[in-house]
Amino acid sequence: MRRLFFQRTICMIALVTLSCSFAFSQDDVKHYEFGVFAGASINSYTGNDIENADMKMGFNVGITGRYYIYKNLFGELSVGVATKGYKQTTSESSGQYWDDEGINFDSEVEDNMTTYNLDIPLYVGYRFPISETSSLSVKIGPYITYAFSGKLKTSGYVITYPDIHSSEKEYITQEKKIGDMDDYRKFGVGIGC
Numbered sequence: 001m002r003r004l005f006f007q008r009t010i011c012m013i014a015l016v017t018l019s020c021s022f023a024f025s026q027d028d029v030k031h032y033e034f035g036v037f038a039g040a041s042i043n044s045y046t047g048n049d050i051e052n053a054d055m056k057m058g059f060n061v062g063i064t065g066r067y068y069i070y071k072n073l074f075g076e077l078s079v080g081v082a083t084k085g086y087k088q089t090t091s092e093s094s095g096q097y098w099d100d101e102g103i104n105f106d107s108e109v110e111d112n113m114t115t116y117n118l119d120i121p122l123y124v125g126y127r128f129p130i131s132e133t134s135s136l137s138v139k140i141g142p143y144i145t146y147a148f149s150g151k152l153k154t155s156g157y158v159i160t161y162p163d164i165h166s167s168e169k170e171y172i173t174q175e176k177k178i179g180d181m182d183d184y185r186k187f188g189v190g191i192g193c
Helices: none
Strands: 006-011 018-026 029-046 056-070 073-093 105-129 135-163 166-177 187-192
Touching: 029 073, 056 105, 073 135, 105 187
Parallel strands: none
Antiparallel strands: 006 029, 018 029, 029 056, 056 073, 073 105, 105 135, 135 166, 135 187
16 A cells, blocks of 8 residues: 655646636735636655656646735735646566576556645745736745545556466456545645746
């Protein structure tokens, strides 16, 4: 069973972002903005049993609120739903030399984990005006996440060699929900941008 100590989002860069925001102004100065967002993310997992995991594409959607602290400096709080996960392929073998006393085998197994998370990031950022109608924002800060659904799919094969002249191949196909994993930590923290 996998023991995940913490989950790491490599980068929550919005590769494709669609947003709509509404600003409330006072004396022609923007103080509050509210909006919706949708985008893509690249993420992975780390932990005791996770080694050489491949990054996995995901998505995120949600709502956000922004308060301008001073001129273009702002604080931002969002609530969103995001997919996270990893892919990992493990190949094992008893080796090329025959062992009459032991178990002789070859195997290749792929784990594919996908979770659906509630993410709540708190960012500090700066807005760089480009023109009267467009701007570029840079932000960074911590987030908390809760995996409310998801599963681990395992597929592959194991070939065992009872003797030097025969072999038996067994295919593996399993699915396990995160609610059935006793040592899976549903809560996580990280840094987003």
